[in-house]
Structure formats: C-alpha cells, structure tokens
Amino acid sequence: MKKLLIFLGAGASIEFGMPSVNEIDKLFEIWASDCYxxxxxxxxxxxxxxxxxxxxxxxxxxxxxxxxxxxxxETLLFTMQIISSISNEENIDYSKSLKAFIKLNQFPEIITRYSEVKKADGIDFKDMQAYLTDKLLIYIRKKCLTLNKDKKEELNKAKQFFTDLKEDYDLGFVNLNYDNVLLSILPDLSTGFNPENGEFDKTEFYNNKWNFCYHLHGSIHFNMTSEGPLFII
Known part of the structure; x- marks a missing residue:
C-alpha cells in the first residue's frame, strides 16, 4: 500500500477550539498582568x-x-530564559561568562504578586516564564479534557476524512502541536509511548511500521490520567 506522510503545523487544531499563536500571546498579556x-x-x-x-x-x-x-x-519565553541565565548573580554557571561581552539594559520597576515594588531582575523573568508556561499547560489541558464533548461533530468529520484516506494509504503524522486533537480522532496511532506505563520506546522510530503520530515539539497530554490532568490550579 502507498504511504502518505502528513505534517500538522501550527494552527491545525484551531477549528477544534485550541488557541492560535496570536491567541496565546493575548492570554499571556492577560496572565502577566496578574503578577508582573x-x-x-x-x-x-x-x-x-x-x-x-x-x-x-x-x-x-x-x-x-x-x-x-x-x-x-515561544520566542518570548526563550528570551526570558536567556535573560534569567545571564543576569542572576545568585547562580554561578558558565553562561555568566557572556557578561564579559554583553551589557544588559535596565529593567523596569514591577509590582509583584506580593504587592512588592521592585526593579525587575533575572529571577522575575525566570519566574514569569514558569508561571506563563504553567498557565498555558493548564489552559490547553482543560480544552483537551472537553474536546470530545465540545467538538464532537468536527472530530467525526475529520475521522471520516482520515478513514477514507486509509483505504488507499498507510498514514503517518508529524505533529507540531501540543494538544490531543489528532489522537482523539485516531486513538490507535502509535506515539512511541507505552499507553500502560507511559514509557517511551525509541525502537518505534527504527521500525518500518506506519500508523504513527510523532509530536516533534512534545505534547502536554501524555501524562494525563483517565480522570483528567495530574493537577489543575
């Protein structure tokens, strides 16, 4: 049978209720106002x-x-990480050698989550990166939990589409999204993770089997229990 490799890029899950890159940016703006x-x-x-x-x-x-x-x-989260790594005097690591060549500009004064007024520093950027990442993780996980209820019609249409394709092709997916949309449509796809114990089997990448979905950027739902996410704040 012929093979068909499908790439799911950013935005492929928008019709299923997942946030776009621009929407996540707007959410970050809102969430950052709570603490920073x-x-x-x-x-x-x-x-x-x-x-x-x-x-x-x-x-x-x-x-x-x-x-x-x-x-x-994503670029902004990475920038926060870099700022943190080269501006914190409390932590000694090899990245501090960059300070011999890079001079950081002054950061603005912020009002922290504890109502403290202070000049922002590397620790604040590190804290903000972790805070926004956790908020996004929880936000998308909640959407994943209600996907089958909220987007049942859309999921059924997509399932029929891929079922028709499977009559003529062995399918493989390269997925750049973090959500569980595709695996809700085609739950029998191999991800490389053992569904019982969660262990990753790297040999999956070296066999010639198709019917797979590889999340190149990672996925936020592989450690979700049958009752839901491991934690909800």
Whole structure:
C-alpha cells in the first residue's frame, strides 16, 4: 500500500477550539498582568508586554532587511530564559561568562504578586516564564479534557476524512502541536509511548511500521490520567 506522510503545523487544531499563536500571546498579556504589572503604566502594561515591545522596537531600529519577523510567545519565553541565565548573580554557571561581552539594559520597576515594588531582575523573568508556561499547560489541558464533548461533530468529520484516506494509504503524522486533537480522532496511532506505563520506546522510530503520530515539539497530554490532568490550579 502507498504511504502518505502528513505534517500538522501550527494552527491545525484551531477549528477544534485550541488557541492560535496570536491567541496565546493575548492570554499571556492577560496572565502577566496578574503578577508582573509595571509600576509606571506609561512604560507598558506588564513585564511581558514590556519585553515584547522592547524587542520589537529593537528589531525596527536595527533591521537589515525588509523581511518582517513575527515575534511569537515561544520566542518570548526563550528570551526570558536567556535573560534569567545571564543576569542572576545568585547562580554561578558558565553562561555568566557572556557578561564579559554583553551589557544588559535596565529593567523596569514591577509590582509583584506580593504587592512588592521592585526593579525587575533575572529571577522575575525566570519566574514569569514558569508561571506563563504553567498557565498555558493548564489552559490547553482543560480544552483537551472537553474536546470530545465540545467538538464532537468536527472530530467525526475529520475521522471520516482520515478513514477514507486509509483505504488507499498507510498514514503517518508529524505533529507540531501540543494538544490531543489528532489522537482523539485516531486513538490507535502509535506515539512511541507505552499507553500502560507511559514509557517511551525509541525502537518505534527504527521500525518500518506506519500508523504513527510523532509530536516533534512534545505534547502536554501524555501524562494525563483517565480522570483528567495530574493537577489543575
């Protein structure tokens, strides 16, 4: 039988109620205002929006091409991690050697979740990265839990589509999304993870079997129990 490899890129799950990249950015703006508001509101709403606006301004002033690069939430999370790694004096690691070549600009004053006014530092960026990631994890997991109820019609249509394809093709999926939409449509797909104990079997990648789904960017639902996520805040 012929083989058909399908790539599911960012946005493939939007019709099933999952957030787009832009929607996640808006959610981050809202969530960051809960714990990382700026003291001076004229600078920006919160530390997340300040970071985004500062990067965009730098790009506009230093662009060497006419290519426009969209700044997404993943880039911002990575930037928070880098800022944290080179600005924290409390932690000694090899990345501190970069400070011999890089001078960090001043960070704004923030109002912390404890109502403390302070100059933002690397610890705050590290904390914000973890906070926003956890909030997003919980948000998507909740949507995954209600997927079969909320998007039953859409799931059935997609299942029929792939069932028709399977009459002529062995299917394989490369999935760049974090959710469980595809596995709700085709639950028999192999992911490389043992459904009983959760262990990953790397030999799955070296056999010639099809009917697989590989989440290249990871997935947030593999450690969900039958009753739901392991934790909900």
């Amino acid at each position: 508001r700026l003291k001076n509101k004229e600078e920006s709403k919160n530390l997340y929006t300040w970071l985004k606006e500062t990067i965009n301004k730098h790009r506009e002033n230093n662009a060497k091409t006419k290519i426009k690069y969209e700044l997404n939430f």
